[in-house]
Amino acid sequence: MELSRRGFLQATGLALGTSLAYELSTQSQAFALEGDAPFKLVNTEEYTNICCYCSGGCGSICSVRDGELVNLEGDADHPINRGGLCSKGATMSQLRNIVTEDTREIVYNPNRMTKPMVRRPGTSQWEEISWDDALFEIARHVKDTRDANFIAEENGVTVNRTEAIASLGGSQQNNEEDYLILKSMRSLGVIALDNQARV
Numbered sequence: 001m002e003l004s005r006r007g008f009l010q011a012t013g014l015a016l017g018t019s020l021a022y023e024l025s026t027q028s029q030a031f032a033l034e035g036d037a038p039f040k041l042v043n044t045e046e047y048t049n050i051c052c053y054c055s056g057g058c059g060s061i062c063s064v065r066d067g068e069l070v071n072l073e074g075d076a077d078h079p080i081n082r083g084g085l086c087s088k089g090a091t092m093s094q095l096r097n098i099v100t101e102d103t104r105e106i107v108y109n110p111n112r113m114t115k116p117m118v119r120r121p122g123t124s125q126w127e128e129i130s131w132d133d134a135l136f137e138i139a140r141h142v143k144d145t146r147d148a149n150f151i152a153e154e155n156g157v158t159v160n161r162t163e164a165i166a167s168l169g170g171s172q173q174n175n176e177e178d179y180l181i182l183k184s185m186r187s188l189g190v191i192a193l194d195n196q197a198r199v
């Protein structure tokens with residue numbers, strides 16, 4: 001097909017005009033929608049947080065309105081993830097809120113633990129316990145276990161260690177906390193020390 005210079009200009013002009021009209025019509029729709037609905041994050045307070053799922057330590061921003069979490073997204077200012085979150089981190093808000101299967105309502109996650117729980121030896125039931133009692137019982141178990149399994153000397157050499165306790169750190173601990181954990185564990189004679197986050 002032969003296309004004259006005038007025909008070419010007419011055809012490209014028509015195409016550009018059609019494209020521009022489409023752009024304007026979709027933009028005006030978008031503007032109209034924005035005008036009707038309030039922005040999701042209006043009147044929210046922002047809190048920064050660290051992802052709890054792996055040793056990466058990605059940063060997130062939690063948007064809270066009236067004490068309720070309404071949005072969670074990657075923190076663009078965080079040096080590790082610069083706004084990105086993997087699929088696990090992106091669903092972190094489900095630790096607090098979930099969508100019900102039947103009514104699709106947003107409700108508190110019923111499986112979220114907000115208090116210490118203990119399962120006594122010989123039972124299959126978990127029971128609530130206060131923070132003070134939980135800390136006391138843990139300290140009691142650590143001391144009793146350490147004292148019952150302390151090795152002061154081995155082959156005539158002073159070793160002062162226990163092999164009955166191990167310490168495993170998590171990704172949310174910072175350098176200073178890890179330093180204190182290391183010192184306290186060493187003071188008990190614990191030699192089995194590791195951390196989830198080797199970063």
Ligand code: SF4
Pocket residue numbers: 051052053054055056057058081084085086087088089090
């Ligand atoms: S967002 Fe993903 S990669 Fe980042 S800390 Fe969480 S689990 Fe790890």
